[in-house]
Structures are given as C-alpha cells and as structure tokens.
Amino acid sequence: MSSFFTLPASQKKRKRPQPSDQPPAKRGATSKHRTRDESISGSDVSEDDAPVARNEQYDGTESEDEEFENEDPAAKRIRLAEQYLANAQKEVLEDVGFDAVDVDAENLRSRMGERLKEDTADSKGKLYRWIGEDLDWTGAAQRVTRIDGKAVTGVAVQGQYVYTATKDGAISKWEIPSHEPPMRGGKQIGRASETPKRVAYNRGNRRQKKNRDFQEHTGAILCIAASQDGKFVATGATDNKLIVWDAGTLKPLRVFTQHRDSVTSLAFRRGTNQLFTASRDRTVKIWSLDELAYVETLFGHQDEVVDVDALAQEKCVTVGARDRTARLWKVVEESQLVFRGGGAPSKSKGDRAAAKDTTQDDSGIDIPFEQKPYNEGSMDRIACIDDETFITGSDNGSLSLWNIHKKKPVYTYALAHGVDPPPPVEELSAEEYPDESIRGDPQPRWITALRAVPFSDTFVTGSWDGCVRAWRISQDKRRIESLGPVGHPEKSSITRLLEVGDPSSNALSNGALQAGSDGQKPAASSLQGVINDLAIVDRGERGKDGALIAAVVGKEHRLGGWQTKKEAKNGLVLFEISRRTLAAEDPEQANGVAAADGEDDFAGFD
Structure with missing residues (x-):
C-alpha cells in the first residue's frame, strides 16, 4: 500500500498552478487523500494561496503608485x-x-x-539664529556642586541629565529636577536653580591596567559625550580606550582599542549616532554606534589632535595643538582643508590709537601697562558655528574666527580671558633683596574650554580667570564681540587683566558650593580653578526659554599639570540663562531671531 512517505521523490513535488489559458487538471484525488495531505502539511492555507495573501498587503501602495503613475516630476514636487x-x-x-x-x-x-x-x-547648515543679545547673561542663576576625587575633565548634557568624567576614571550621571512639562518629542531641560542629584555612578579600576579583558577604564578620562537620542554615552581616556556606555545605567556596551594613544576629544554628528574621536596618536577616527562598529581613520595632523567638533553634515573640524593648524575633514569627498594659525594677533588702527603707556584702574590710579602681542604656540579648542564658520581658542588667550573660504583667521580677539600677573619676586629668588626685573611679563590665560550654540551667533569660553565668558559674532560675521561674564558684572579691562581672581572669593568653599538653606540664589563668586569643559543647550523650543550652561572646574588642566590651583575645588557648575523681558514681549523675536537695523531676521542666511 503506497503512502506519502513511500512515494518516489518525483511524485512528492507539488505541481505548479496551471496557466489560465490551459484546461484545468483532472481531479483524481479522493476526499480521503485530500484530508491526509492537509493533515501532513500542518497548515490550513496552501502554498499556492500564500502569494495572494502577501500581495494583499500592498494593495494600498500599488493603488497609490497607479494613481500617480503618469505624474511628471514637476507635479510630484x-x-x-x-x-x-x-x-x-x-x-x-x-x-x-x-x-x-x-x-x-x-x-x-x-x-x-x-x-x-x-x-x-x-x-x-547656515547661521540663522541671532540670540546673543536676547539672553540675560549677567543675571544668570548659578548652582555649584562639589565632586570628590581628582580634577573633573569633561561634561555633556542630554535632556535633563548631565554627565561628568574625572581623572579618577569615574563617570557620573546627574539629574537636574524640572517642574516643567516635557516638550514635544519628550525632551525636557532641568533648572539650574535646583541642586542636581547623582542617579548613576561608575568608577574604573587602575589595578586592572594589565588586564586586557577589563571592560572599563584603567586611566584618567579626558572627555565625554552623549548622543542626542539619549541612548549612548562615550568616553575617552589615557588608557587608549574608547568606551560606549548605556546612557541609562552607565553599563559598558563596547570597548574599542583601535587608538594607539590617549583619546582626547569626542563629538557626535548632530542628529545621528555617528561619533568622531580625536587622539594623541595624530588621527581622527569615525565610529557608528548604532552598529557599535569602527568605520574609518583620518590622517593629516602633525601633532596630537586635542579637540574635535561636528554638525549635521558628514564633516568634522579638528585642531592639532602645536602643529598650529585647524582642519576641516570632508568624509564623503575624502578630502581636508587646512587652516594655519601661529604668530601673534595684529592690532587694528583703532587698537593702536587706543594703546597707551599708562592706564587707570577703577580708583583712578595710573598703572603702567603695555599690551604686548603673544605668539600662538598651540591651538587647543575648536567649535562649529555653521558649516562655513568655526571658532578656535589658543594658548596665547586668543579667539579666532574662521571661514572655510579663507586660510587665515577673519578676526582674532586677543587675551580673551586676560593675563596672569607675574608671581611674587620672593617665589622666584632666594636672595634677601631680589631684583624686581626678574619677575618678567604677565602671561596670558589659555582658552581651556569652548562651546557654541549650533547655527547661532553665540558661544562661551572658559579659562582659570574665575568665570565663564559669553561672546557673539557680528551680523556681518567679521568680528567677535564680548557679551561679558556669565553671572558676573563686567569689570574694567585693566582690573580683569591684572587680577588673579575675585578677591571676595579666593576659593570655592563648601558654603559657595551649595546654595543657602533659605533657597536664595547664592551670590556670584569666582570659579576658582581651571574650567576644563563646557556644554550649552537650549531651553524650550529653539531656545525660547533661554539656555543652560554646564561647566566643570578642576584643580588642574585636563591634559596635564601645567596649571595647578591648590586652593580650588573640583565641581560642576550650572548656569540658567533666561531671555530678556524685552525680547519676550517682542513678537518678532519670539523665535530667538533678533532683527538688526531693519534687516530681515535671517540676515545671516542667503
């Protein structure tokens, strides 16, 4: 007796459906055999019916395509x-x-x-937001939180969370309380008037330095970055590792060891999870965190790459420290543009006319002072304004404005954070009556931190002069103009140049690190220490509620011990900048765009 299992293989194959123009095959199978075949197949729908069921899913798409099948390109647009x-x-x-x-x-x-x-x-990628004058920089609310351990080196802000990294190899996640409802899309920015709360913490282990399988940092973390979608946090350290963490739990997801030296800077491509990393091995590497995979390496710098920044396009800008170059990398075109710095900023005619051998302090006393030009020895910081404009900061205290169509700076603002006075002569000589001439000249304060609001005229900088400073770009994009310190009244230039810090606050005491128990905003005080990193984000839709600045202060520079402030305290400082009342009442400026001299709101956009 033959059955399905004893039939030859040639007879087991199912027959394809006959074309419609041929007569149907004879139905020789009995109902008994049909029942047996259905029980063996284990399905109520035959294979011949499956294509019809799949095609039914695309009836809507096919009907739409048929509707616009004869549509010309102009009509489609x-x-x-x-x-x-x-x-x-x-x-x-x-x-x-x-x-x-x-x-x-x-x-x-x-x-x-x-x-x-x-x-x-x-x-x-055009600059279209002119918000510098709309924000109340002087009246910014300030909150400082102390962080134990070694110097804090990096900060990143995503929504209402702030991420910090230290030289101990530790990363922390802070939550900034907010009493506002979430914005459209779920984004919510905390308030600086509230004390941040640490909700996650992860610390590396230096004892595991020789263990290659250890999935955390064994060296000092130098930089940190957070993705816009809130999924990933990336860190780079002196152990040559790039580690990708889960943003919610700070658990390591993947460790990359392709760099041959310390990872010094990180930048996410805007709107994506593509990551750019800069290293002391003179390379820039590209990573795709969606796949947790390495993509490409960019070569060209002649010295260590100390900072990188990127916007929405598949491009990035970097600075190469003592090779004194900034480079724009066009990843798709596999090319780069080199912008050469170095030298000293030249004075304009107006600056030379205003220069004097003596000047007056606030008290009216004549003080001999001559602003000498300081040569640029290293380009340390960079920030993108738009796809054609970027800012660099150097060790001679200069801020330079660049355009991709020129190889030299469009404008250079010298001594942005002033100079340090010479140390006391007693510290320079062991003689009983040392000569005053050995004190030397005042030295400029380096630009140690630099961040910009993308596609706007506003950026902020930090050094060790005790404050974060705000700046803007002029309407013609040819000058850098000062907006003053954040949360501090502006002082005269000679006082700013000669002072070491605010005499009213020589250090960040415990009382200055926390607000008073009565809830009042603490008095503005000097941020004693080195500002190693900054982050600035909009509050509200396109900045309608102002901005939030996060700054990390350390006892020493993030890349070394060249500047050490023994009296300083390591901490996280939050500034909440609100919009001015005039700007809020003006309907033409409600979207964060300020008109100037009757020009169009989008004067910077061609």
Whole structure:
C-alpha cells in the first residue's frame, strides 16, 4: 500500500498552478487523500494561496503608485511640497495650542514663514539664529556642586541629565529636577536653580591596567559625550580606550582599542549616532554606534589632535595643538582643508590709537601697562558655528574666527580671558633683596574650554580667570564681540587683566558650593580653578526659554599639570540663562531671531 512517505521523490513535488489559458487538471484525488495531505502539511492555507495573501498587503501602495503613475516630476514636487506644508502647519498649530479656527490667518502665515526659513537654513547648515543679545547673561542663576576625587575633565548634557568624567576614571550621571512639562518629542531641560542629584555612578579600576579583558577604564578620562537620542554615552581616556556606555545605567556596551594613544576629544554628528574621536596618536577616527562598529581613520595632523567638533553634515573640524593648524575633514569627498594659525594677533588702527603707556584702574590710579602681542604656540579648542564658520581658542588667550573660504583667521580677539600677573619676586629668588626685573611679563590665560550654540551667533569660553565668558559674532560675521561674564558684572579691562581672581572669593568653599538653606540664589563668586569643559543647550523650543550652561572646574588642566590651583575645588557648575523681558514681549523675536537695523531676521542666511 503506497503512502506519502513511500512515494518516489518525483511524485512528492507539488505541481505548479496551471496557466489560465490551459484546461484545468483532472481531479483524481479522493476526499480521503485530500484530508491526509492537509493533515501532513500542518497548515490550513496552501502554498499556492500564500502569494495572494502577501500581495494583499500592498494593495494600498500599488493603488497609490497607479494613481500617480503618469505624474511628471514637476507635479510630484508640487504634491510633496503641499504635503510638507500641511505637516508643518499641523506642527505649528500644535505648538500654539489653538485650533485653526481660533488662530488668526496672518499670525499663522507668519509662523509658517519663520518655520520654513528655519528648516531651510538648518538643512543647509547656515547661521540663522541671532540670540546673543536676547539672553540675560549677567543675571544668570548659578548652582555649584562639589565632586570628590581628582580634577573633573569633561561634561555633556542630554535632556535633563548631565554627565561628568574625572581623572579618577569615574563617570557620573546627574539629574537636574524640572517642574516643567516635557516638550514635544519628550525632551525636557532641568533648572539650574535646583541642586542636581547623582542617579548613576561608575568608577574604573587602575589595578586592572594589565588586564586586557577589563571592560572599563584603567586611566584618567579626558572627555565625554552623549548622543542626542539619549541612548549612548562615550568616553575617552589615557588608557587608549574608547568606551560606549548605556546612557541609562552607565553599563559598558563596547570597548574599542583601535587608538594607539590617549583619546582626547569626542563629538557626535548632530542628529545621528555617528561619533568622531580625536587622539594623541595624530588621527581622527569615525565610529557608528548604532552598529557599535569602527568605520574609518583620518590622517593629516602633525601633532596630537586635542579637540574635535561636528554638525549635521558628514564633516568634522579638528585642531592639532602645536602643529598650529585647524582642519576641516570632508568624509564623503575624502578630502581636508587646512587652516594655519601661529604668530601673534595684529592690532587694528583703532587698537593702536587706543594703546597707551599708562592706564587707570577703577580708583583712578595710573598703572603702567603695555599690551604686548603673544605668539600662538598651540591651538587647543575648536567649535562649529555653521558649516562655513568655526571658532578656535589658543594658548596665547586668543579667539579666532574662521571661514572655510579663507586660510587665515577673519578676526582674532586677543587675551580673551586676560593675563596672569607675574608671581611674587620672593617665589622666584632666594636672595634677601631680589631684583624686581626678574619677575618678567604677565602671561596670558589659555582658552581651556569652548562651546557654541549650533547655527547661532553665540558661544562661551572658559579659562582659570574665575568665570565663564559669553561672546557673539557680528551680523556681518567679521568680528567677535564680548557679551561679558556669565553671572558676573563686567569689570574694567585693566582690573580683569591684572587680577588673579575675585578677591571676595579666593576659593570655592563648601558654603559657595551649595546654595543657602533659605533657597536664595547664592551670590556670584569666582570659579576658582581651571574650567576644563563646557556644554550649552537650549531651553524650550529653539531656545525660547533661554539656555543652560554646564561647566566643570578642576584643580588642574585636563591634559596635564601645567596649571595647578591648590586652593580650588573640583565641581560642576550650572548656569540658567533666561531671555530678556524685552525680547519676550517682542513678537518678532519670539523665535530667538533678533532683527538688526531693519534687516530681515535671517540676515545671516542667503
């Protein structure tokens, strides 16, 4: 008796369905055999019916394709533009909080126009936000939290969380309490008026230095960065490791050891999980954290690469320390542009006319002073403004404004954080009556931290002069203008140049590190120590509520012990900058764009 299992293989194969123009095959199978075949197959749907079921899933797509099958390219562009406008109008109405019936048509058109200009400028990488004058830098709320251990070297902000790294090999996750509802998309920024709370902590182990399988840092962490989607945190250290952590739990996900020397700087490509790393091995490497994989290495610098920054395009900018060059890397084109620094900033005619042999202090006393030019020995910091403009900071205290169409700086602001006075003559000589001439000249304070608000005219810097300073770029993008210290009243230039720190606060005492018990904002005090890193983010939709600055202060420089402040305290400092009342009342400036001299709000965008 033959069965399905005893039949030859040629008879076991299922027959393909007959074409429609051929007569159907004879039905010789009995109902008994049909039942047996169905029980063996184990399925109520035959293979011949499966393609039909799959095709039914795409009936809607095929019908849509058939509807626009004969559509010409011009009509397709118009259709897609109309669809984009409809989506944008829906988002604007959601932001406003009213129904279309309740919104004035003129106001809606204005908001739609602003939104379209912003989206276009953002996609093209153009500077379009002029917010420097709209923010109240002097009246910023300030909160300082002490961090135990060695110097704090890096800081990153993502939403209402702040991540810090120290030379102990430790990383911390801080939560900034916020009483505001989450923004659209779930993003929420904390308030600097609240004390941050540490919610996660992970510390490396130097004893495991020889253990290659150890999945954490065994050296000092020099840099930290957080992805925009809140999934990853990346750190680089002197143990040559790049470690990717889970942002929620600070558990290591992957350890990369491709770099041959210390990893000095990290930067995420805006809107993606592509990561750029800079190292003392003179290379820049690219990583894809979605796949936790290495991508590519960029060569060109002649000295250690100490800082890197990136925006939305697949490009990055770096500085090479003592090779005194900044480089723009075009990853897709596999090319680079080299911008050469060095030398001393030249004085303009106005600066030379204003220079005098003596000047007056606030008390009216004449003090001999001559601002000599200091040569640039190392380019240490870099920040992107837009796809064509970036800022660099150097060890001679200069801030340089660059454009990718010129090989030399467009403008250089000398001694941005002033100079340190010469040390007392007693510290320089063991003689009983030392000669005053051995004291030498005042030395400039280096630019140790630099961050910019992307696609805006605003950036902030840090050194060891006791404060974070805010700056803006002029409307013609040819000058750098000072906005003053953050949270401090501006002082005269001669006092700023000659003082070591604010005499009212020689150190960050425990009382200065925490707010008073009565909840009052602590008095503005000098941040004694080296500001090793900064992070600045918008508060509210496109910065309508101001900005938040996170700064980390250490007893010594993040890359070495050249500058050591024994009286300093390691800590995290938060500044909450609100928008000025005038800007908030002006409807034309409600989106963070300030008009100047009757020009269009998007004067910087062509």
